[in-house]
Amino acid sequence: MLILRSPLDMHVHLRQGDMLSLVAPHTAKDFAAAVVMPNLTPPVTSLEQILAYRTSIIDAVRHPFTPLMTLFFRAYSKPELEAAKPHIIGVKLYPAGMTTNSEAGLADMAEARATLSVMEELDIPLLIHGEGCGFVMDREAVFLPVVEDWARSFTGLRIILEHVTTRAAVELLDRFDNLFATITLHHLLITLDDVLGGLMRPHLFCKPVAKRPEDRDALRAAALDHPKAFFGSDTAPHPREAKEAPGCAAGIFSAPVALPALAGLFEELNGLDRLQAFVSDRACAAYGLVPLAREVRLERRAWTVPERIGSVVPYLAGQILNWQVVD
């Protein structure tokens, strides 16, 4: 038996409408709270939208679950951010066009500075989808100088580099006290080899794309031991038809398997004792969160991941996992 206190998924896409109803219960079942990304259509850019979205999430779940809301980055005034602050955990910045529903994102990073300065003043964290333009395998690396610049310019601003995929990004954590990172389950498990080294696997296609084996090694080491790296699944469901199509959408629906698969991986890496830190303690420290009262228990008992959950093929569909969450 493994007991996780206040497990947190610090990066989820809960979508809207029917998809929200389908997927949000899977996150709420296994996590005490989760950071909810704002890349809806239209993006979440106002307090009214935050409150409405939060309500629709609460309405969709049965378990005691706290959605930690985010604003979609744009130029915000100080009064806007002051009003939003009690209701958000941070502001999420997307460079334009880098992933699903990020068309409204920022095209010129230089335009961010005024708002970043207000966020620093108000102590509102910045969450970043850290990819720039260019060749797909280099996009995270080419964005790191922007992160460095902001981390250096705004020393009072906490910056969370989301779903890091490279050794270079992990190494940057040691250079700036105010820089943190989330790591997904799938980037701990796969490399580009799994995506297209054999047959091509649309259900393993995500943004940022999985990188090289040495990058995965660095992510695993950080997940085990880095005090500023914590779990964010980036669970991102799409209907099966959108994945198995000539233009396959990016995203992996990992919420139903996240904790069991993490337990299996950490066990394999002889680090089961550090899972509590990865899925909760370090995130609480980074964000200044008080752990929630909820505990989630896992048993070492094999189960087979279903081939389909509603319209969505979950990550690790059909595979046998050795751990399962028990009520």
Next chain:
Amino acid sequence: MLILRSPLDMHVHLRQGDMLSLVAPHTAKDFAAAVVMPNLTPPVTSLEQILAYRTSIIDAVRHPFTPLMTLFFRAYSKPELEAAKPHIIGVKLYPAGMTTNSEAGLADMAEARATLSVMEELDIPLLIHGEGCGFVMDREAVFLPVVEDWARSFTGLRIILEHVTTRAAVELLDRFDNLFATITLHHLLITLDDVLGGLMRPHLFCKPVAKRPEDRDALRAAALDHPKAFFGSDTAPHPREAKEAPGCAAGIFSAPVALPALAGLFEELNGLDRLQAFVSDRACAAYGLVPLAREVRLERRAWTVPERIGSVVPYLAGQILNWQVVD
């Protein structure tokens, strides 16, 4: 009007059965001859299979077309190769498991030497799928030392490195007189960015996978000007269902668009005058082939590539090409 004398596709997969009947006419329509790869089920490893396969190809096409047959590499005796020599243009070596129907390929490259020595003695060219084990983006690079070793050890053996994808492979051509390379259409056009930099595109998934922009630049330069680089489409049809599936098969069916798209690309690169060399002259020089009498004419007249050819989605489906082959 562009007239190509004896256009040759030095690398095609014509498949078997119904698929052969569907695709072979497209190669035969636009090319005077083509090098036919032997990775059937079972692989083509005997003179009887060569002759039977050759007959089935001739039966499937209407145009005057010469299939240039290949044997699937295994340990062959000198009498076997002597008997086969009049009927083949070369022997194709697949490292085991690197692409479609290559399970019967060679697992230990050291075991090739005895047969390579006989091939050198009989002046039978070696065609190589040049990929080794390891991370998908490195597989061609890690195989190059094997190519170097063989090129150095068997100086009388002509070696054709098939469907090269990297700058490093192109550079190797200058180091060994007996080393040649084929280049596909799609590797001249796409990089990994096209495969999964935006949405994921199963119809652009091939082996070896498309590489980096600087690799494509090197391929383009070689296609234009390298005397030992010539065209081999690697046209490799799969039914649409096998491409748009959770495990997408590797291969791009480019035969119906190869010459028109090459004409468009060479025109764009201000190299239309060098297309004849790329699609015929250099291959004739490398293999010691006498050009065939057949000419193929292209007109600069726009057409739209069909979305489907039988069960197969062709390369560039739905796109408008500026050149077309005219009867």
